[in-house]
Amino acid sequence: MRSQNRNIFFIKNKFILFGIVLIFISATTIDNKKVSTKEISKTRIIAFPKLIDNSLLYLPKDFMAFKEAVAFKESQGKYRVVNTLGYLGKYQFGRTTLERFRIYNTQHFLNNPELQEKAFVALCKVNKWILRKDIKRSVGKTINGIKITESGILAAAHLSGAGNVKKFLRSGGTECFSDAYGATIQSYLKKFEGYNVSNIIADKKARV
Structure with missing residues (x-):
């Protein structure tokens, strides 16, 4: 019974962590879609367009x-x-x-x-x-x-x-x-x- 409870706890926490990661990635992707090329600061560049789950990584x-x-x-x-x-x-x-x-x-x-x-x-x-x-x-x-x-x-x-x-x-x-x-x-x-x-x-x- 104790072992079963541990498994349930692990599965719940795994799904919570996965949900947090999804929310972060979605927010980043949505935020990037809102910003047009013209609005991006001239001091920043899209260096690696597919580095993190199709999200964009900006570097100076x-x-x-x-x-x-x-x-x-x-x-x-x-x-x-x-x-x-x-x-x-x-x-x-x-x-x-x-x-x-x-x-x-x-x-x-x-x-x-x-x-x-x-x-x-x-x-x-x-x-x-x-x-x-x-x-x-x-x-x-x-x-x-x-x-x-x-x-x-x-x-x-x-x-x-x-x-x-x-x-x-x-x-x-x-x-x-x-x-x-x-x-x-x-x-x-x-x-x-x-x-x-x-x-x-x-x-x-x-x-x-």
């Missing part, structure tokens, strides 16, 4: 959100991914880029999340230095219907290299690079616009 639109958004686009945020073209890790680095930062052991790189994070920050610093004049001249302008922002430029440089971004910006959008999978400078400028990446300091000699 800062450098942390920027790098995680780039990572999700590149590899779905997986550190050990190698794509069909041989690009490596969470941010899909090419071997030539890694060698610039004196990283030669690709297996060690794939198994070292901390090294991958440092390499991404270093690359952003280098690209920001290479593109410093173009950032100053172009941010705030509209090219091919796309608002140019510093974060969009850095993301596009990660995709195509800083040199190709220079060509795009200085040609007014007529010279546009696309990679083997069809991703373009324009698509990255648009997808990654408006993040606050001011904490990244331009540095020609950045190292990991």
